[in-house]
Amino acid sequence: MSTEKEFDAKLMDYGGDRYNMVVLATMWAKELRKKDEYKSQPAAVVIKAALDDILSNKITKEAVLAACKDSYERDLKAAEEAKKEAERKAKEPLKL
Numbered sequence: 001m002s003t004e005k006e007f008d009a010k011l012m013d014y015g016g017d018r019y020n021m022v023v024l025a026t027m028w029a030k031e032l033r034k035k036d037e038y039k040s041q042p043a044a045v046v047i048k049a050a051l052d053d054i055l056s057n058k059i060t061k062e063a064v065l066a067a068c069k070d071s072y073e074r075d076l077k078a079a080e081e082a083k084k085e086a087e088r089k090a091k092e093p094l095k096l
Contacts, residue, residue: 007048010055025050028064031071 014021029050032038038046053059 007052007055011051014055021051021054024061024064025054027068028053028059031064031067034071 025047029043029046032046032050032053038049054064
């Protein structure tokens, strides 16, 4: 959306479930935060960008859910690998 007025109008005229929109935008903001262009941005900027993407249909609900699922699975796999590495190191004999 190009102007602040257009953004405000889209936000106020949203016909769907606003609670779901907020939850979806929050999930998408978490995904956006992982991108380099948003890492150093304030939370308000990231949330507004996420809302803008949702309201302007740049991203679909299904795409947001898929991205979140992929991130969750990657995080879960990384945690499992870290756990296995910690267990492996715990079994090694101490070297003095």
